[in-house]
Amino acid sequence: MNAFLSLGRWLFVLPFLLFGLFHFTDNQAFAENVVPEYMPAKEVWVYLAGAVMLAASVLMLIGKYDKVAAVTLAVMLLMFVFMVYLPNTLNEVTRQAALNRLLVNISLAGAALMFAKYVAEDKAVVG
Numbered sequence: 001m002n003a004f005l006s007l008g009r010w011l012f013v014l015p016f017l018l019f020g021l022f023h024f025t026d027n028q029a030f031a032e033n034v035v036p037e038y039m040p041a042k043e044v045w046v047y048l049a050g051a052v053m054l055a056a057s058v059l060m061l062i063g064k065y066d067k068v069a070a071v072t073l074a075v076m077l078l079m080f081v082f083m084v085y086l087p088n089t090l091n092e093v094t095r096q097a098a099l100n101r102l103l104v105n106i107s108l109a110g111a112a113l114m115f116a117k118y119v120a121e122d123k124a125v126v127g
Contacts (some may be wrong), residue, residue: 008119009115013061070113070119086098089102
């Protein structure tokens with residue numbers, strides 16, 4: 001049972017590794033379709049989000065600064081909620097999709113915080 005439960009670490013982290021890579025391989029599509037119109041320098045935001053996801057994934061997988069990485073990932077996901085998806089819920093055309101993404105990002109932020117609290121092993125920066 002413990003072996004099965006230990007898969008949770010991988011099942012949580014690996015999608016963020018892939019999402020981070022996608023941000024670098026398909027930057028233009030993310031900039032056009034995800035980043036809101038009111039945000040300047042759209043491609044910079046896409047690269048920044050991808051870099052955070054890649055760095056957090058690698059750190060969480062190797063167990064070095066994994067607590068800080070998980071908290072940073074949670075903060076970024078909550079920023080997505082407030083900067084991207086919450087404003088989009090006010091738009092009648094994008095309301096349902098934005099609400100779905102808002103809820104997914106809230107739950108992933110919660111999972112990242114649980115990872116930091118219960119799974120992360122490196123207490124070098126945050127106790």
